[in-house]
């Protein structure tokens with residue numbers, strides 16, 4: 001550790017700088033990469049090498065990550081030189097494209113986020129529980145009526161978050177293939193800049209059309225609320241469309257990956273699965289969802305920031321203009337905060353996990369994601385108590401190449 005503590009900008013590391021992201025160990029699809037956990041055990045602050053050869057800092061510890069995520073000296077602005085891009089897609093996004101509020105600093109960020117805070121409040125989300133239950137039951141009916149084995153990703157994990165976000169925004173579900181395909185491009189590490197530009201252009205155009213539709217014929221949905229703000233001059237039409245694109249995209253890929261990967265984790269831990277399946281206590285179910293969010297830490301490229309000023313942290317100094325990577329996995333597997341972190345224990349109190357980030361950018365959709373996951377795990381396991389994998393775990397295709405970790409397919413039978 002002592003080596004690392006003396007590092008500052010421009011100095012060479014004492015050892016080789018490891019590549020990031022790091023590979024997971026074969027046969028351990030749920031565990032963070034061993035090299036990442038070793039780094040956490042060795043040092044609070046380390047240089048890592050990214051795909052473009054840059055060497056930002058990686059902050060390993062829970063407390064330090066939390067401090068930086070709520071530090072106004074850390075920027076999310078992709079256009080700033082030195083930003084640690086997770087892929088060429090993000091570097092491209094920094095050129096010209098006006099950012100969504102996920103990549104704006106305050107006060108601009110706060111101005112836009114304020115406009116969508118109320119629709120995502122826990123109370124309003126809870127009112128959606130019956131609709132989420134109905135949608136989940138409908139998809140499970142379809143799966144049960146179809147052939148065996150079924151792909152849980154295609155049958156349930158992908159369509160449920162799409163159905164839910166369509167209902168919330170008020171866009172037709174018939175269009176989901178179009179926006180799912182285009183949103184997915186933005187989350188692939190290997191997408192080309194042309195593909196990204198094209199897909200984000202298509203999505204923006206789609207949202208502009210939808211906003212116009214709402215202006216002419218408002219409904220009881222989030223897009224109509226935004227259209228009202230456009231009409232009153234509060235929000236430019238383009239910004240409203242950008243907001244719609246963000247909500248449409250953020251709303252399904254992340255939750256879809258949690259549905260499939262969480263189900264797989266439960267199937268591989270039958271004692272934990274039994275707790276989720278058999279409980280009538282909403283608190284136990286909610287706790288299980290928090291533990292799955294902690295254990296799986298699906299945002300495996302980490303949250304990214306750029307230091308605007310020199311910051312003393314973890315016994316070292318991050319200089320102004322240097323990139324910072326905050327991988328939720330090392331915070332969520334910090335044994336000081338979560339004893340025996342490698343143990344999936346749905347009865348532990350995991351609410352402090354950082355899977356939804358922390359500070360001003362912490363996930364706006366977390367009440368919705370929690371609701372969906374609570375409904376889906378419990379309904380799936382109750383309605384199909386004999387649910388099991390229809391393949392060897394080693395044959396499951398994992399999303400090592402995504403910004404969000406998950407499985408491309410999950411063959412199940414019953």
Ligand code: HEM
Pocket residue numbers: 076101102103113165246247248250251252254255258298299303304355356357358360361362363364365366368369
């Ligand atoms: C399990 C599912 C989800 C996970 C793990 C997740 C994770 C995250 C994380 C880590 C961030 C913050 C990134 C940062 O600090 O740089 C974030 C932000 C955000 N999420 Fe989620 N998310 C999930 C579901 C959702 C859903 C369902 C929505 C609903 C539309 C949503 C909407 C957003 C938005 C709008 C932001 C930007 C907030 C801001 O910058 O102020 N997310 N999410």
